[in-house]
Amino acid sequence: MEPPEDRPEADDEARRTSFGTLVDAERYDRLRPDHPDEAVDWLTGEPDGPLDVLDLAAGTGKVSRALARRGHRVVAVDPSDGMLAVLRHWLVESPRAQVRAVAGTAEQVPLPDSSVDAVVVGQAWHWLRPAAAAAEVARVLRPGGVLGLSWVVRDLRVGWAAELEALFGGEGLGGATGADEAAQGASARDLADAQWWPRVPLRGAVRERAAFPAAQRLASVDDVVALASTYSGLAVSRRREGLLQRVRELAASAARPDGSVLLPQVCHCFRYRLP
Ligand SMILES: C[S@@+](CC[C@H](N)C(=O)[O-])C[C@H]1O[C@@H](n2cnc3c(N)ncnc32)[C@H](O)[C@@H]1O
Numbered sequence: 001m002e003p004p005e006d007r008p009e010a011d012d013e014a015r016r017t018s019f020g021t022l023v024d025a026e027r028y029d030r031l032r033p034d035h036p037d038e039a040v041d042w043l044t045g046e047p048d049g050p051l052d053v054l055d056l057a058a059g060t061g062k063v064s065r066a067l068a069r070r071g072h073r074v075v076a077v078d079p080s081d082g083m084l085a086v087l088r089h090w091l092v093e094s095p096r097a098q099v100r101a102v103a104g105t106a107e108q109v110p111l112p113d114s115s116v117d118a119v120v121v122g123q124a125w126h127w128l129r130p131a132a133a134a135a136e137v138a139r140v141l142r143p144g145g146v147l148g149l150s151w152v153v154r155d156l157r158v159g160w161a162a163e164l165e166a167l168f169g170g171e172g173l174g175g176a177t178g179a180d181e182a183a184q185g186a187s188a189r190d191l192a193d194a195q196w197w198p199r200v201p202l203r204g205a206v207r208e209r210a211a212f213p214a215a216q217r218l219a220s221v222d223d224v225v226a227l228a229s230t231y232s233g234l235a236v237s238r239r240r241e242g243l244l245q246r247v248r249e250l251a252a253s254a255a256r257p258d259g260s261v262l263l264p265q266v267c268h269c270f271r272y273r274l275p
């Protein structure tokens with residue numbers, strides 16, 4: 001079932017703009033999951049060679065850097081200066097990387113018509129206004145171009161990880177400030193349902209979906225708690241301290257003898273190819 005609304009809830013606005021302010025960008029970059037290379041290749045349409053790729057809602061550029069490592073020429077667009085600052089810092093240290101960081105939004109992409117072969121939106125389509133964003137994607141993509149959406153979430157088939165996901169995703173928060181993914185209903189449960197699709201009004205596009213294992217090793221229980229604080233639902237919750245304590249207990253229950261924690265995760269991917 002596809003969600004009907006084109007506008008995020010009012011409360012979601014505070015969370016949508018929390019990245020780089022309430023959510024610490026460096027902590028986000030250090031602790032949020034990376035996308036597996038196979039997922040990055042799938043999201044860009046499994047190309048034979050380098051492409052021009054727009055990383056939309058790029059944040060700190062986690063996906064941009066993965067794309068650059070695959071040889072693509074990347075433009076990273078995000079409205080948050082705080083998040084882009086992390087990417088810009090990396091660019092200073094990696095002058096040969098073919099990545100350009102540009103301030104902008106998905107609803108008004110600062111790129112010319114027909115200028116990219118692929119658009120990738122990592123962990124963020126739920127923050128965008130789907131009709132306006134899809135219109136911009138259709139404008140900047142070349143004919144035959146590909147839009148790839150991804151979400152990395154905890155693996156719901158593993159008991160403690162499912163409970164952790166409920167806390168990360170905000171299901172435990174209740175009310176309008178619900179799941180990070182709730183603005184357009186992309187909860188971990190939705191993503192795991194093979195019948196579910198995000199709302200992507202791209203006329204004539206052929207859609208496909210795939211999922212890739214994306215387990216993440218965190219050095220300590222403290223790091224899992226710090227990761228939790230990068231999820232906007234927790235960052236803005238009045239029940240933050242209690243929820244973080246529950247995250248700590250869950251992480252401790254899964255900690256290995258060396259103190260590290262392996263988070264079982266899945267990278268859910270959706271791909272739309274234009275005619
Ligand atoms: C959960 S982060 C995802 C960042 C990155 N793609 C990743 O995979 O780590 C969501 C990002 O969406 C950005 N964002 C929020 N509203 C946006 C909009 N209207 N247009 C573009 N980006 C937006 C935020 O600034 C934030 O960096």
